[in-house]
Structure formats: structure tokens, C-alpha cells
Amino acid sequence: MGDVRVAQSLDTAWAVDWLRRSAAVVAENRVMLIELDREIGDGDHGENLDRGFSAIVAKLALEEPATPGAAFKMAAMTLMSKVGGAAGPLYGTAFLRAATAVGENAELDSTLVAAALAAARDGVVARGKAEVGEKTMIDAWTPAVDAATAAAADGRSPAEVLDAAATAAQAGAESTDPLIARKGRASYLGERAIGHRDPGAASSALILRTAADAAGAGA
């Protein structure tokens, strides 16, 4: 109880911490993501994301963003420029739409956090044209957004909203195991994709978990 942060809003320091933690988690799981992608894709997901998030950390060292929105926009631009593969525009658009959703606000309450996640998910849908059940990032993002929206409506703290999102994203990522892919490189594999987790859904779950960790969820 004593260590739990029950802040009612999240600030720029949280956004920056989230990005730094994401870089660390992506680096730690680089090989796992590469192996998932090698099973059903072109094997570059871990490598590409690691390069993109490392570039974000390098930019953060040069300049601290002024607002959470500015941090997200910088992340968007960097991922789109450095990742190279499909994850670049997909995650980039997610961060870009999240930046637009939070605007100039210095503090994000639960409602705004849930709205940012929803805008990010909508961006991924718009860019990738995927739906739930097609073995993509969306299978992690959509349950995450649903859980976050419900938690915000229940009056939960931002950390609890993100914790709910992260838990749902992990379950969503696991739900891709038995699916046949309908989008992306894996769609060429047909039934051979069955039994493999979608790498984009897996990385989405990791990155949403770090958002909750940075907010102090479960501390």
C-alpha cells in the first residue's frame, strides 16, 4: 500500500519514462520478437523496433519534450523514420494519433489516457486496414482499448486504466496463437501461421505493459 502511486494524472515525466522503458523492454525482447517474426514473417520485427526505440532514447538525451503530446509526436516521427518495416508507420501512426488526442495538455487524467489509447488504436486500424481476428497488432490493441475505456468510466486512476489495458493486451496477443493471418507477410503462409503468436501483437502487449509500469501500476 505504502509504495502505490495513486496519481490522478500522468505528466511528461511519465511519457518520457514510458518511452525509455519501452526501449529497454524492446531491447531485452529483441531476440524473442525476431524469433516470433522468423516463424511467420520476415524476421526483422525485433531488430527494427529496437533500432526505432534506440533512436527515440538518443533524441530524448538531446531534448526533453515539453508535454506528453510532444513526446508522442517525437516518438511517431522517429519510429516512422528509423524502423523501416511496417511496424514504423503502424506504431508511428499510433503515437501520432495519441499526440493529437492529448493535445497541449501537460497532465493526462484517466479519460484522456483512455482516449489516447483509442486514438492510437484507430490510427493502427486506419493505416493497416486490419480488424480483430486477423492475427495482427489490433488483436492486442482493441481489447486493451475496451478495458481502458471501461476502467476510466469506472473512475479508476490512470495507472489502473493502463494496467487494465496491458492485461487485456497480453491476453489479446495470446489469442493470436491459433489464428490464420489475414494481413501482412504472414498472410501468405495460410494454415502454417497457426500455433505462432503474432509478433506485432506481442510487442504491443510489451509496450502497453511498460506504459502501466511507468505509471506505477502494481508498484
Next chain:
Amino acid sequence: MSVGLVIVSHSKQLADGVVELAAQMAQDVTLVAAGGTDDGGIGTSLEKVMTALGEADSGQGVLILTDLGSAVMTAESALEFLGNPDGMVMANAALVEGAIAAAVTAQGGASLDMVQKAAETALNPGGPTVLDLTSTAGVSVVETPAGADNAVNATMTLINPLGLHARPAAVLAGALGAMDVDIEINGVDGQSVMMLMTLGAGKGTDLVVSATGPDAERAVDLVRTEVENGFGEL
């Protein structure tokens, strides 16, 4: 000044190669390659695409052609970053054929709509062409199908040794593309460089030309002059 083209590919060599190929047939068109990642690897880069869009934009519009998956998404993201400007559009086209058709059409001074259409119909002979374009663009033009009673018709014989090969096809399609005309040459769209090349018309082949629209006379005269001069190759 003409419409500019941006070629987005996962591979730097592929984007550069498409630009090189298209430039041969469209010397005055700004063609910019945005291929590979920032460090020269396989992939696409928002920064490269945005820089290329800036270079290709002369105020007449920019058409973007892409290869696979994430190239499309990166190009869309670049447009989103720029606030989806009116003068920049993506072509849903085969990269090589579309780029050549678009470049030749741009060389003729055609509008962005026409250049986009040229790219998108490069692989589809029976597809909608100028007629469809003028109506969707909201331009009120009374069109009559080629071959109708008031069409301008002519038949001429190719006299240059190589016939209607790539360069003459580009010359004709480029010039005709800038005119307000619906023109068929041996049954194919005279404004499409790809279609003219598919005719494989060699020396001695008769070209049956039929044109309608405000520029019909001028268009047929242009074809006749070029054919009679052997496209400057005699």
C-alpha cells in the same frame, strides 16, 4: 513546370532504377527517389519520403508511387504529417509501368488528375480513362465515343525503321495526354504510352486514328505530323 513524381520503394536501388528508367522518357519532369532506410538498408523512411515530396513539389502537384506494404503506409503517414495536402496524391498502380506512364503524361503538361489516371490505368487497357476522369473531376465536357459520326478519322503508315517503339510512343502519349481529346490508335488509348507500346507496330504498319472532343483535329494532325516525320528518326 509539370507534376512531379516521388518513387517510394523498400530498396534504394529499385527506387533509383525506376527514376532512371522513367527519366529517359520524361526529361523535364522532376522525379525523386525515396528508397531504403536512412542508413541504406531495406525498408522505408518517413524522413526520406517527406524530403522527396518537398523536392518534387513545384506547385503543379505530386504523384507518389510505391512498392509493397510498408512503403504504402509510410507514404500515407508522410501525407498525414503534412496535413493531407490537396496537391499530393498516391497512385494505386504497378510501380514500373505506372511510373513510366505517369512520367510521360506529366511531360506532356497534363494535370495531376490525368497523371494519376495514367499511372493507375497503365496495366489495365479496358479500364476507365479520360472520359471517366473528366466526369469525376466535375469538368463538364460533352463527349462522344471514339468512332462516332463526328469523330475525326485518319489512317497513316509508319515509315521509320523502328516503328512505334518506346520513344515515339512516349512522344505521342505525352503530347496527346495534354489535349482535351478522346483518341484511339488501332483500337487502344492514344494517351497511354503503355497501350501504344503493346501495339508492337513496326515499319509499314497502318495506324487507324479516331478522335473526338474539342482538340480532335489538333490531335490527329499531331499524330500525322509525327508519323510522316518518322518521329524525327529518318
